[in-house]
Amino acid sequence: MVGIIFFYVAEDMPDLGDPNNPTNIHVSPRYIEKSMEETGTPNMVTAVLASYRGYDTLGETTVIFTAAMAAILLFQKWGK
């Protein structure tokens, strides 16, 4: 049943790789055209990662940090 609904809905999805997709006309042109003058970095990936999506990258770093903290808490010998 769910599969039938999926197939029915998939008819209305935009074509893959269509330049007029909503994903291709919303923020991507801004990144491609303005990232050099707004962030000063020639690398678009870094501009998006560190500047436009700075919170996301901060979260990723925090996740890694938390992993190490959990490892320390688990494996450290306390009270020796």
Added chain:
Amino acid sequence: MKKTTKKQTESIVIRTMSRIMIPFIQLFGLYVIIHGEASPGGGFQGGVILGTSIILLAIVFDLREAERRMPWKVITAFMCVGLLIYSGIGLLDLLSGGAYLEYTKLPLPLPAHEISALSILFVEIGIGITVMAVIILLFYYLVGDQNAS
């Protein structure tokens, strides 16, 4: 040095080659971090490369050698300092009148996009330090050091 020779890897080829290679691996890791804003790369990738150089040291020689070069306390400090650099830059932006992590508001005598590029460089360095420390720390735990201090 006499004491550790027994536990070291037998082959002198591996030891000599890694002794030559490790500085270049670290240099390449630094290159990937510093040039992360202009070319493919960045903090995560460069941090992992820097971490693997210490892991290679621990594999080829033994864990004592790696721990002597990169003690536990230094790793833990690096881990915290990297994240502090990142969030500290965000806090500086907040103090100088912008939003959190809005780089262009820092009061420096530079055009806005260059301040942003500089901030991104420091952010990448912070990420690199944290990732390097965490990789080394997890490796130390994985090889099962019983005398972890």
